[in-house]
Amino acid sequence: MQAFAALLDRLTLTPQRNGKIRLLVDYLRQVNDPDRGYAVAAITGDLDIVSVKPAMVRVLVEERVDPVLFALSYDYVGDLAETVSLIWPGESDPGASLHLAEVVERLRVASRLEGPKLVAGWLDELDPSGRYALLKLITGGLRIGVTARLARQALAEFGGCPATEIEEMWHGLKPPYADLFAFLEGRGERPQSKQKVPFRPVMLAxxxxxxxxxxxxxxxxxxxxxxxxxxxxxxxxxxxxxxxxxxxxxxxxxxxxxxxxxxxxxxxxxxxxxxxxxxxxxxxxxxxxxxxxxxxxxxxxxxxxxxxxxxxxxxxxxxxxxxxxxxxxxxxxxxxxxxxxxxxxxxxxxxxxxxxxxxxxxxxxxxxxxxxxxxxxxxxxxxxxxxxxxxxxxxxxxxxxxxxRDPFLVDAVLMYAQRGHGRRSSFYSDYTFGVWTAEKAEDGELVPVGKAYFGFTDEELKELDRFVRNNTVDRFGPVRAVRAGPDAGLVLEVAFEGLARSSRHKSGVAMRFPRISRIRWDKPAAEADRLDDLEKLLPQQV
Structure with missing residues (x-):
């Protein structure tokens, strides 16, 4: 578990694609079967442990920690596994020898009553980094910036074979992929996919x-x-x-x-x-x-x-x-x-x-x-x-x-913000923005039209986070409402690919692939765009 914990930590802090691949290849070389196979399955999203769910983890921690303290901590940290790993009470043994295979195989046969007891016992044994890895392993949602395709690319480099060969044989293989590792290390024959209709790796533009x-x-x-x-x-x-x-x-x-x-x-x-x-x-x-x-x-x-x-x-x-x-x-x-x-x-x-x-x-x-x-x-x-x-x-x-085609652009006003996940968990990085309902801002109101969490640099993220903290006017659980009015507010230039009608949004519209194009520190909030401007972009109903 400690090797898997170290891998997750390093992957989270390594932004470069090639760097992530090197970390994965090194891990595959250093860790034995079946642990490495279960690690790959967790990263690719092919590991499903039905006896453990995030809600169960919340119940476990609230039995050990004051629920209000846990709620406040979770709100601040923004990630369930990270919060539980840090707040879990009791002495831990940094040298505890817990293997991924033991976790997966025991939980697979455990009942819904037995699963929580097993998890609580392991959390008592492990140190914070081990707890974090354990919880990520059993609940999924790693958020380490590694896609299933990138993991398969690492397998290809580990075995010295084309990535397309891994892609073609992948469907039909089951964790912990012992036959695949035997093939990649020259100890066995190429695994034969049992799929009658296999996936063929796609050509991209x-x-x-x-x-x-x-x-x-x-x-x-x-x-x-x-x-x-x-x-x-x-x-x-x-x-x-x-x-x-x-x-x-x-x-x-x-x-x-x-x-x-x-x-x-x-x-x-x-x-x-x-x-x-x-x-x-x-x-x-x-x-x-x-x-x-x-x-x-x-x-x-x-x-x-x-x-x-x-x-x-x-x-x-x-x-x-x-x-x-x-x-x-x-x-x-x-x-x-x-x-x-x-x-x-x-x-x-x-x-x-x-x-x-x-x-x-x-x-x-x-x-x-x-x-x-x-x-x-x-x-x-x-x-x-x-x-x-x-x-x-x-x-x-x-x-x-x-x-x-060139993306659509709209100037919108930041209305709400929420903390991100993973290495962004300490920053307000998810932004909801809106436009005015009337020609004159003072005659109307702001209505939300979209939400975006990328398109800005790390330095811009720090500036946005500072703005949110300095201009918070209300709180709704993990969401912060910021100062947004005709005379005060931050304008964001938002790029998006298209617009559709939406009954779930007060504005009646929803954006396709919105992202922050520019931060308009120079533009008064009253000069942001109007809802009428967006409605003109709506496709005709068929």
């Missing part, structure tokens, strides 16, 4: 820069609209179907209506969207509609009816037993067109190509998408793909580019 256009020939590239949905891979074989996210997570359970339409043997790369019946036929709905279907283990019949999902395909990776990824995009596109035509499904169509002759013409289309099909409202920009390139996993520079 690079953001195009202005200077790139001088090096590129328009005739070498196909252009498509960049759709405002989520990237998916639809794979089917022998009657078994799977929907994967771009990172390989199985999201099939939330989209049974789409699975019913996957009557094919192959793998499609595409975008998952929601379509609504409009006056002129089916039209793509805003991303907020798709959000009603995401991150759900089960979906209601009402959601299926109100938010019907479909796939917009833009590549064909597998057809029957044939792997098409080595083929040029031009050939894969031709095969895709034939494939979709034969499929003839109302829930799977093909992403149309955009005709253009030069970059200037394409730039005009990007800035002014045609209103037909509501492209002007739901297209995020354009994708550029070389006709002659194979489908290569990862983000190779040159074959694919994304050329997004």
């Amino acid at each position: 690079s953001a195009i820069q202005d200077e790139d256009f001088a090096k590129l020939e328009p005739r070498d590239y196909a252009a498509e609209w960049k759709w405002d949905g989520i990237r998916i891979q639809a794979a089917a074989s022998g009657g078994e179907c799977r929907l994967y996210s771009r990172t390989g997570d199985d999201i099939s359970g939330a989209f049974p209506d789409v699975l019913e339409q996957m009557d094919f043997d192959g793998a499609i790369d595409g975008e998952l969207l929601v379509a609504r019946q409009g006056e002129e036929g089916m039209a793509i709905a805003p991303f907020s509609d798709l959000q009603q279907r995401l991150n759900r283990k089960r979906v209601t019949s009402k959601a299926l009816k109100d938010y019907p999902a479909f796939i917009r395909a833009y590549d064909l990776l597998q057809e029957g037993d044939e792997d098409l990824r080595p083929l040029a995009f031009a050939e894969r596109r031709r095969r895709l067109e034939d494939f979709i035509a034969r499929l003839s499904s109302p829930r799977i169509d093909i992403s149309p190509l955009v005709d253009f002759s030069d970059w200037d013409e394409l730039a005009h289309l990007r800035a002014n998408p045609p209103a037909e099909g509501r492209l002007d409202e739901i297209a995020e920009g354009l994708m550029l793909k070389r006709w002659d390139t194979a489908y290569v996993a990862g983000r190779p520079k040159g074959p694919w580019f994304k050329w997004k």
Whole structure:
């Protein structure tokens, strides 16, 4: 447990991607099976211990510590595991030899009554860093800046093999991955995935820069609209179907209506969207509609009816037993067109190509998408793909580019703030902001339109935190209300990708991907934007 605790601590304090990978590789070399396998499962989110939940941990600590003291401490620290690890009473043994495997395997067979007793006993034995690691291990939500993909990259470097090989074999493997480590260390054969429809690592696009256009020939590239949905891979074989996210997570359970339409043997790369019946036929709905279907283990019949999902395909990776990824995009596109035509499904169509002759013409289309099909409202920009390139996993520079439309900008007033998590737990780093309801600020009020927690530097975070502390006017649990009025308040320039109507917000609108673009120390709060300005950006309802 001490080695895992040290790893979490170092990962939290290491911002660089390569630095995190080095730490993970060193840990995998120094720690034996099965502990290292369970550590990887915890980091990738593949470890589920049902006998322990965060609510249970709160009950345990409130049995040992005054509940008011715990509540105040939790409010200040901002992280449950960190708070409990520091406030837990009693003597600890820094040398306590508790292994991850013992924790996981004993809790897996423990009842809901036995689980709390085991955890309390271990908390008594461990020092604060060990307690923190234990609680993070069993409750999840590590918040150490390591994605599942980054952990798999570390496994690849540990074993000296391509990351794509780890990605392709990952699904079907189970913690603690003894067969995988045997393979990576040259002690065993390559593990065989038991998945009939495996995930295939996706090809990603690079953001195009202005200077790139001088090096590129328009005739070498196909252009498509960049759709405002989520990237998916639809794979089917022998009657078994799977929907994967771009990172390989199985999201099939939330989209049974789409699975019913996957009557094919192959793998499609595409975008998952929601379509609504409009006056002129089916039209793509805003991303907020798709959000009603995401991150759900089960979906209601009402959601299926109100938010019907479909796939917009833009590549064909597998057809029957044939792997098409080595083929040029031009050939894969031709095969895709034939494939979709034969499929003839109302829930799977093909992403149309955009005709253009030069970059200037394409730039005009990007800035002014045609209103037909509501492209002007739901297209995020354009994708550029070389006709002659194979489908290569990862983000190779040159074959694919994304050329997004410029983000929307709005000047809003900071209204509320909340502490962050992890290394930000001591700072007010989550900000809710609003705009005025009337032309003159003094005639209206501020209504919240969004929340953001990134887009600023560490130095700007310190300045924002200082502003919140110096201008707090009220408290609502962990939330601080700050001074915000026509004559006093901090204006934030907020960038966002789109806007949708929302019944959950007083303003009636919700932003897509809001982030802090600039801190407008120079701008009076009364000069922030109005709700009318945002409502003009709302897409027409379909």
